[in-house]
Amino acid sequence: MRIAIAADHNGVRLKARLTAWLTAHGHEVTDRGSHSETEIVDYPPLCADVSRRVGDGRADAGIIVGGSGQGEVIACNKIRGVRAGLGHTSFMVEISRGNNDANVLVLGTKVITDDEAERLLALWLATPFKGGVHARRVDQITALEA
Numbered sequence: 001m002r003i004a005i006a007a008d009h010n011g012v013r014l015k016a017r018l019t020a021w022l023t024a025h026g027h028e029v030t031d032r033g034s035h036s037e038t039e040i041v042d043y044p045p046l047c048a049d050v051s052r053r054v055g056d057g058r059a060d061a062g063i064i065v066g067g068s069g070q071g072e073v074i075a076c077n078k079i080r081g082v083r084a085g086l087g088h089t090s091f092m093v094e095i096s097r098g099n100n101d102a103n104v105l106v107l108g109t110k111v112i113t114d115d116e117a118e119r120l121l122a123l124w125l126a127t128p129f130k131g132g133v134h135a136r137r138v139d140q141i142t143a144l145e146a
Contacts, residue, residue, distance in 0.1 A: 001125070004059035006032040006046040008072075009039060011065025011109050014117055018063060018107075021118055030059065047075035054103050055081035062104035063121065069108030076104050080145050083138070087120045088112055097127035099134045100141075 003022055007015035012034060022029045032049050034041040043066050050062040062082075066072040069086050076084035084104035085096025088111050096102035105124045107117050129135075 001060045002028045002030070002058070003061050003063060004030045004032055004050045004053040005063040005065075006034070006050045007065035008034060008041045008043040008046060008067070009037055010067040011107070012037045014107070014109050014114055015063075015065045017114055018065070018117065018121055021121070022063075043072050044075045047072050048079060051076045051079035051082040051084070051104060055079050060103075061125075064104060064106045065117075066106065066108055067110045069106040069111065072108075073106040076106060081142075083141065085124075087124060090120065090123055093120050093124045094127050097124055098130045099137075101129040101134070101138050 005015055005019055019029050019031055033046060047064055050064055053059040054062045064072045064076060073084045073086045076082050082104055083100055083102045084106050085092065085100060085102035087093045087096065087105050087107050105121065107120065
């Protein structure tokens with residue numbers, strides 16, 4: 001799978017760990033920044049960059065790492081074709097993929113541990129979209145973009 005990943009200054013360390021994990025599991029990862037824990041970076045441009053790559057097909061999925069992830073999920077969902085889900089718990093991850101066919105996962109380093117983030121990422125990647133009634137709802141969400 002082609003995955004675009006980005007993080008603000010809060011998530012640089014975790015982004016590096018997740019990039020290594022993804023690569024070790026056979027994914028093609030494109031790191032879109034940032035690369036410094038000391039330089040304060042605004043997350044909206046990073047979210048837009050990753051989300052546009054997902055939206056236009058240059059990436060199959062996106063991963064964003066921020067402090068809480070809350071602002072990041074809002075920013076990602078402004079981009080056409082993106083359904084970003086906030087992944088703080090197994091339940092949230094399973095719903096975002098299974099019910100909402102999320103194509104961007106947002107993680108918050110101030111909310112979950114690095115080990116939890118890795119486990120949640122693996123769960124997100126392994127969870128299939130259920131389709132059925134959920135496909136109808138995803139189609140309705142997509143129609144909101146028109």
